[in-house]
Amino acid sequence: MTVAQTLAVVVTAIEQVTPLIKHFTLAAADGGTLPAFSGGSHIIVVMQGSLRTHRNPYSLLSSPQRLDTYEIGVRRMEESRGGSHFMHDHLKVGSRLEIAHPVNLFGLEKIARKHLLIAGGIGITPFLAQLEDLEGATAPYELHYAVRSPEHAAFLDRLRNRAGERLHLYCDTENQSIDFDGLLSAQPLGTHVYVCGPAGLINRVVDTARRFGWPDSHVHSEKFSAPPVGDAFDVFLARTQISVHVPPDNSLMESIEAAGVEVPYLCRGGVCGFCQTRVIELEGELVHNDHFLSDAEKSGGKRIMPCVSRARCTRLVLDL
């Protein structure tokens, strides 16, 4: 589903909480209440940069009980396409942004007997909101938080305040590290483990859990699924006889619509099949992101779902 609907927000506070992480507080531009959410949710922040529009996902770290503001933590990424730099360098108190409604792809399992939370660095953010959801819950939890050094341990006061002894902090500079084998070999049945952080940490937890026989359904890691982006390409619409440019961060359907041509659609998420379009000519390859076409149809290259799919091509002609 494309992000059709956005909310206008205003930055109300910015705090540098570690050398690399800034903490932003956002309020609805109209002063109203923001949509309710569950711990683990992220929002897509839409930033109008000078050269392109950035759409980056950030976990909400504020309490789901408080809907007057949303809070996010943004780490300055060295190998960034520009989103985190924009957040760090261009935002001021009073700056306006567009955000999409919260989406939770990293929710706490309501039937878990125990929650084992493992964070690395900026990966702590979804757990900050989840700790609020866990307050008063019957299932116990532990939070294991690995950071480079004490000065990189963002939100430590808030975590200590909430989690108390359930917080276990590990600093690389102190030669402290998580004992993954010990931790994952000695949990009660019904425990769910959640990991968020660098790919190395996620892989380590997932591999160790598998080695000790954890069912996949009890192992959760945060992986953002931003709207599919890709290379820019051009498409020629045979019926309307116009050429349309598709930039990297716009979908094929959005670009065709922006050119004033209507594409029939229902779901805009690549499942209903309604926007299926015939490919008349193709020099290059289609990048199918839909769940509708069969593998054979996808490799056949004669059909495309413009709502989510794109192309890497020098020429594409569609029956539109």
Place this chain on the structure above:
Amino acid sequence: MSAVFKPDETFRDDFSFRNSPAAIRRFPLPFTEDQYMYSVNIEPHLPGPKGSCTEFAFDVDEHYVAECRERELVLAQDPLRFQALPHMMSSQWDCLELIMESFARDYPEHFSLEKHGNRWHWINRPLDLDQHFVFGDAGTLPRQPLDYIGRQAQGDFVIMDQRAGDLWLEAGMVTAQADWSLDFDMGMTFREWHGPVPLAHEMTVFDRALKYLLNLRLGQPVRRLNWTMTVHPRLDTSPESYPQWGPDRTTITAQNAGDRVHLRVELQGLWRLPRSNAIVFGIRCYLISLRELASVPKWGRRMHRVLKGLHPALAEYKGLLRYRDAVVEWLAPYDDGAPTSPGASPD
């Protein structure tokens, strides 16, 4: 639109339920062409035209008071029509909030909701209810949240928890169902409870629908229409009450079909719930007798053609085999062979 309620109509015994001419005109006919087959016919649940069944998130129509009374009767006889597993409490509150906020916003003449932090005040004028409670504290309501609000809304509600890449049916208020059982389906996954549906599995309808629903977004509800037929305007056609309604199917003739046989359309809405990340599935049932339906010439023609050409497996699954021929015969005089215009709305 503010409908005039018909509080005394019944969905059992003397079956005094009728549609007013206005209710007939706004009936959500599911047939956009003269034939029918399954599809993933899901679309965004955006506001429809003024006065239509989809103008608002939840439709409150002329049958509101009578349907709420019918629901109370069913629940009194069979309390298991409401069930919720313990971990579904936050989703029950989400659902209560969604319905109360929608009703109060869309029908201010009938409902009001005042919030002071977690202290809420709900007024339902048609049912004469006035309730102060603390949102999130089930002890301050006379019943569990879904049980409380479900009795004040038309249509059935099922709440699905999302985990392990699947949807699990784990709470519901279901009294107006087309021959499926909440009690039997509790705890099942999406594919499990759709197991009995013919043809659709081979068409991978459910695989696609599940993928779509797992990605359902907050603030972007979707809807679809489904349909079957029911003898008499009976809302409670559950497996549990089969002895009461099953034999009615044997009574249909080409002479009485127009008044006894009803097209039963479900306006199904799906909303992501904010705090629980669950999904609520609303199943709103609309009934119309074939005589009422055929009062719209386009619909009489179309209904005749759809039923005549219906795939046998679908006719069997929908329970129509015993009386389809009689219904087709009753409808035949309304089909003069003229073409029908595209789309479902009356000409």
